[in-house]
Amino acid sequence: MEALQFYSSYPHHNFLLHPNKKTPKLKSKPKPPTKPFLFPPVHRPPPPLQEAAPPMLYGIRAAEARLLIRRLFQGYSKGETKSQKQDMKSVFFELTLNVVMRMIAGKRYYGKSVEEEEEARKFKEIVSETFRLSGPTDLVNFIPALKWTGLTCGIEKSFIELHEKRDKFMKNLIEEHKNRIQDSPSSVGTSRTMIEPEIDALTGPDRLIDESDLTNLPYLRGIIIETLRMYLAAALTPPHESSDQCTVGGFSIPQGTMLLVNLWAIQNDPKLWAEPGKFRPERFVTGPYRREGDSTRDGFRLLPFGAGRRRCPGEGLAMRMIGLGLGSHIQCFEWKRVGEEMVDMSEGAGLIMLKAVPLVARYMPRPIMLHLLSQLGYK
Numbered sequence: 001m002e003a004l005q006f007y008s009s010y011p012h013h014n015f016l017l018h019p020n021k022k023t024p025k026l027k028s029k030p031k032p033p034t035k036p037f038l039f040p041p042v043h044r045p046p047p048p049l050q051e052a053a054p055p056m057l058y059g060i061r062a063a064e065a066r067l068l069i070r071r072l073f074q075g076y077s078k079g080e081t082k083s084q085k086q087d088m089k090s091v092f093f094e095l096t097l098n099v100v101m102r103m104i105a106g107k108r109y110y111g112k113s114v115e116e117e118e119e120a121r122k123f124k125e126i127v128s129e130t131f132r133l134s135g136p137t138d139l140v141n142f143i144p145a146l147k148w149t150g151l152t153c154g155i156e157k158s159f160i161e162l163h164e165k166r167d168k169f170m171k172n173l174i175e176e177h178k179n180r181i182q183d184s185p186s187s188v189g190t191s192r193t194m195i196e197p198e199i200d201a202l203t204g205p206d207r208l209i210d211e212s213d214l215t216n217l218p219y220l221r222g223i224i225i226e227t228l229r230m231y232l233a234a235a236l237t238p239p240h241e242s243s244d245q246c247t248v249g250g251f252s253i254p255q256g257t258m259l260l261v262n263l264w265a266i267q268n269d270p271k272l273w274a275e276p277g278k279f280r281p282e283r284f285v286t287g288p289y290r291r292e293g294d295s296t297r298d299g300f301r302l303l304p305f306g307a308g309r310r311r312c313p314g315e316g317l318a319m320r321m322i323g324l325g326l327g328s329h330i331q332c333f334e335w336k337r338v339g340e341e342m343v344d345m346s347e348g349a350g351l352i353m354l355k356a357v358p359l360v361a362r363y364m365p366r367p368i369m370l371h372l373l374s375q376l377g378y379k
């Protein structure tokens with residue numbers, strides 16, 4: 001989204017992406033001849049796209065190229081034998097725009113699997129209008145002294161209208177993204193835009209993730225650990241008994257005392273965690289708690305599997321199974337809530353803290369994975 005804001009914002013305008021609706025620069029003082037007329041210099045260089053959206057690129061490019069090939073092959077899969085005619089300009093134009101828009105806004109607007117048709121129609125309208133207006137120009141822009149003659153083809157007015165439309169479109173995309181993050185106390189919007197590209201970059205659309213990938217998916221790991229931090233399997237450890245007299249936090253504990261550790265209180269303690277009530281997988285990827293991502297016990301702040309001699313022996317198996325299960329679900333499908341209401345995260349009663357209301361979600365295959373999904377067998 002940073003990339004969307006950057007590449008659609010005005011300080012780095014050119015002739016088409018004009019900065020000022022009311023007083024277009026075209027009519028202001030002519031620039032010194034050394035500066036290009038059509039493309040005034042940018043105020044600062046844009047970040048390389050590679051940097052703006054690093055892992056998104058490979059998966060998206062591969063998926064779009066594959067969708068395109070599938071589209072071209074479609075006629076032949078139905079038994080067509082003759083060669084077919086194809087307008088190649090539109091093919092490559094749509095490929096490029098789909099890749100670019102998926103990179104900066106996560107949406108594709110051309111071809112099949114377009115989710116929001118009305119939005120796609122508006123986008124296409126803006127694109128074709130931009131190309132239409134890039135050709136003609138008003139004579140008065142070159143010879144402002146002729147302005148009194150009224151020799152204008154109305155290009156300026158059309159430009160202003162186009163900029164307004166474009167602004168509105170981009171603002172909606174940005175607002176939509178912001179709402180997705182705000183709507184959800186669990187920042188699911190952010191998580192999704194981070195995790196899908198991470199998996200796509202590693203596996204591409206040609207294979208499912210496997211266990212050996214898990215160590216190379218730090219964000220997926222962050223999501224799992226953050227979930228185990230906030231929503232533990234058990235709030236308290238099973239009863240332990242002190243085999244010796246000891247002192248814990250200044251309290252003297254006699255030998256033979258029954259002890260229950262409140263894991264939930266430790267893992268949600270604001271003295272130990274910044275904003276413990278917020279679901280922020282990033283804290284285990286880049287933040288100060290990153291080390292906890294390496295081991296789920298470091299620092300004894302994070303103890304979803306307990307600690308010491310009686311800690312959970314199933315930790316390794318559990319972490320692999322959750323990683324594989326959750327990772328492949330995210331890789332293959334897009335997930336949504338069933339309605340407007342947030343998911344009820346309250347815990348039910350019992351030995352382990354199951355959700356009081358079981359999770360029901362909507363899903364559909366991710367377009368990028370259609371080909372692989374259609375080939376999956378049962379073995």
Ligand code: HEM
Nearest residue numbers: 233234237238304305306307310311312313314315317318
């Ligand atoms: C997300 C998954 C899991 C979580 C969060 C979890 C958590 C825990 C916790 C907190 C304890 C108590 C540790 C303590 O007393 O300090 C425990 C104990 C135990 N867990 Fe797990 N567990 C999970 C999965 C598994 C699996 C998959 C297995 C077996 C295949 C397993 C087997 C056990 C056993 C046998 C104990 C008792 C250990 C003992 O008292 O010596 N757990 N687990």
